[in-house]
Amino acid sequence: MWAMDHTHGHDERQHGTAASWGTAVKATLHCLTGCAIGEILGMVIGTALDWGNLPTMVLAIGLAFLFGYSFTLFAVLRAGLGLKPAIRVALAADTVSITVMELVDNAIIALTPGAMDAHLTDTLFWSALLGGFAVAFLITAPVNKWMIGRGKGHAVVHAHH
Template sequence: MQHSTHPHHEQHSHPGHHETHPAGHGGGVSWSMAARATLHCLTGCAIGEILGMVIGTAFGWGNASTMITAIVLAFFFGYSLTLRSILRAGVGFKAAFRVALAADTLSIAVMELIDNGVITLWPSAMNAQLADALFWTSLALSLVLAFAVTTPVNKWMIGRGKGHAVVHRYHH
């Protein structure tokens, strides 16, 4: 990472990332960079969401209990993936935890709102069982839609030095 004394001229380059973007404004943030950040978030959310839905459905829990479990696990796994990468960079747990919260909270919240909103509004999806195609179809489509809605949010946040822009400071 190159540092400048003037924050609007700071350039972040990321190994494996072909884009460079100025911190503090969205002009140089590419859609592919935002999509990668969203995909990272989606991975943790999907693990938690699917695990929560499977647990709740397998144990015959009600819709509210299943959904709450899925949301809690989505946040847990979403934060955990980010936390793991920051800890590997040598950052202490307390600081890494704060970075994970700052980087992922809005992204996970938007993703969960869309994902659970789709499943709630989809006729019969809330009552589908693990063996039903509707269970997996509605879950997959809800995650795709959550990705599509959350990517512009992450692009906006990264362009302002927030969200996954915070995490990228520790990837070096």
């Protein structure tokens, strides 16, 4: 639903000036939503299948990228772009944002004592995961602001709306 809201700040991105914080926050929330859905789903699946930490983390990160890209992909497809160009737009729009988000989030989880061995029913699991998302958001938003201001990242989506 938010993936369709790409209407703010076109002029500032297209002319290479600084993007607004509001635009950067919206782009980062979009990224965070896809990452969170994919990552939580991956953790639940890995835990339910009694996988170890590494395969569970790989699945969670893979699903975070899949869901993050799919939100943008479906939005630009709805806007009338063909599949191949839509895939290119999604990759250009979200790769850096999702990568930063996942690196920060997973580093926090990995560095939180006991979090990697916590179960879905443990408060430590959820606090490490949500804390990781919060810190990742705070680090990724300025990255997105910088990229959008240079016509990169999420700014490429706006060119197709």
